[in-house]
Amino acid sequence: MSSPVWHPFTQHGLEPQMLPISRAEGAWLEASDGQRIFDGISSWWVITHGHRHPKIVRAIQEQADKLDQVVFAGFTHEPAETVARELIKIAPSGLAHVFFSDSGSTAVEVALKMALGYWRNTGQKRTRILALEHAYHGDTVGTMSAGARGVFNAAYAPLLFDVERIPYPAAGREQLTFDALDKACRSGDTAAFILEPLILGAGGMLIYDAATLAEMRRICSAYGVLFIADEVMTGFGRTGTLFASEQAHISPDILCVAKGITGGSIPLAATLCSEAIYAAHLSEDRARTFFHSSSYTGNAIACAAAVANLEIWRTEPVRERIAALAAAQEQCLEGLEGDPHFANGRQIGTITAVELTGRAGGYLDNVALSLRSKLLARGVLLRPLGNTVYVMPPYCATADELKSVYEKLAEAVDEVSA
Numbered sequence: 001m002s003s004p005v006w007h008p009f010t011q012h013g014l015e016p017q018m019l020p021i022s023r024a025e026g027a028w029l030e031a032s033d034g035q036r037i038f039d040g041i042s043s044w045w046v047i048t049h050g051h052r053h054p055k056i057v058r059a060i061q062e063q064a065d066k067l068d069q070v071v072f073a074g075f076t077h078e079p080a081e082t083v084a085r086e087l088i089k090i091a092p093s094g095l096a097h098v099f100f101s102d103s104g105s106t107a108v109e110v111a112l113k114m115a116l117g118y119w120r121n122t123g124q125k126r127t128r129i130l131a132l133e134h135a136y137h138g139d140t141v142g143t144m145s146a147g148a149r150g151v152f153n154a155a156y157a158p159l160l161f162d163v164e165r166i167p168y169p170a171a172g173r174e175q176l177t178f179d180a181l182d183k184a185c186r187s188g189d190t191a192a193f194i195l196e197p198l199i200l201g202a203g204g205m206l207i208y209d210a211a212t213l214a215e216m217r218r219i220c221s222a223y224g225v226l227f228i229a230d231e232v233m234t235g236f237g238r239t240g241t242l243f244a245s246e247q248a249h250i251s252p253d254i255l256c257v258a259k260g261i262t263g264g265s266i267p268l269a270a271t272l273c274s275e276a277i278y279a280a281h282l283s284e285d286r287a288r289t290f291f292h293s294s295s296y297t298g299n300a301i302a303c304a305a306a307v308a309n310l311e312i313w314r315t316e317p318v319r320e321r322i323a324a325l326a327a328a329q330e331q332c333l334e335g336l337e338g339d340p341h342f343a344n345g346r347q348i349g350t351i352t353a354v355e356l357t358g359r360a361g362g363y364l365d366n367v368a369l370s371l372r373s374k375l376l377a378r379g380v381l382l383r384p385l386g387n388t389v390y391v392m393p394p395y396c397a398t399a400d401e402l403k404s405v406y407e408k409l410a411e412a413v414d415e416v417s418a
């Protein structure tokens, strides 16, 4: 019988069957028929420590027994207060307030609205948004506007607002980026620059260095342009540090986090901002309110999961696990060197990416689909972005598990190339 469910980013005409999953533990998923599948993409980059970390599971159960949900306007609760306090402690300095929402996209929408609200409330006509070429910030209308234009959003173009595109800082071409950014910031009507620090994820796992990130931050500061770091993917350890911004020793004016904030267990997102941005909205004039909410803002169960996640970061050797995973990833990537099917291997922290050679590329390249099914048949979940294959496992993945993933990847690529 056909299912009424319409799945995300899925062409049902090419993929009529979805694989039913019934359990998950650590780095593994278990299908209803008992097949074990290694979760090589951390279930869309959300799972950090591993599936069903016992402390997070317990926190969810205990919170569900006490308070599930309460309207977050006019009310608060301890889990939300604790998450906000703890986030401020560990986030780059200068971030003073936390606004909760429920996905990476909403965290970014909130950030863009905060930036515009700041300039309006301080009486300056700054409305222009700058964003990086190849960026991805989500799939809502505002985040699609900030993201790169292409096949993903062509149909919705009439809904999207204009942003000024700053060239991606490819190695050796950083000066182009700096010059374009400087020119755009100089214009005086620029409100904010939004970017993914150190690695552009869905745009193709494009990595740039910390010095470049620091210079982009410096240029924005010089002109008072608000700097928005979208750490929805990079946050909570993926790039080797808790936040990618740390590696450039920068503090954004606004920081977006989601995915790993609950260890990947349950939806929650947060947008952190500077005191100045909060203060610009603080008034006895209701017209200066930050007009944003969603029904589940600050959901108590999600916040309890986040409290447990932050405690895991404080009390378990998470950084050591990340370092070990990064080292294992490096070794596996080296193992692909010399294989003519792969080119441009690259890594940042726990993430590796590689291009398949001999393909025209592009997201619609069917190689992604056939590779995915060949890998799945071998018990590995990877989701190539066109001809870019990346591996982003949970931090509990072992060196042996990874070795097997890369062996199966090489086999599967051999088969699709034959």
Ligand code: PLP
Binding pocket: 045, 103, 104, 105, 106, 108, 136, 137, 138, 139, 196, 201, 202, 230, 231, 232, 233, 234, 258, 259
């Ligand atoms: N921003 C970045 C950098 C992302 O990678 C993503 C999702 O992958 C998002 C925003 C959107 O997050 P969500 O899918 O939770 O809305």
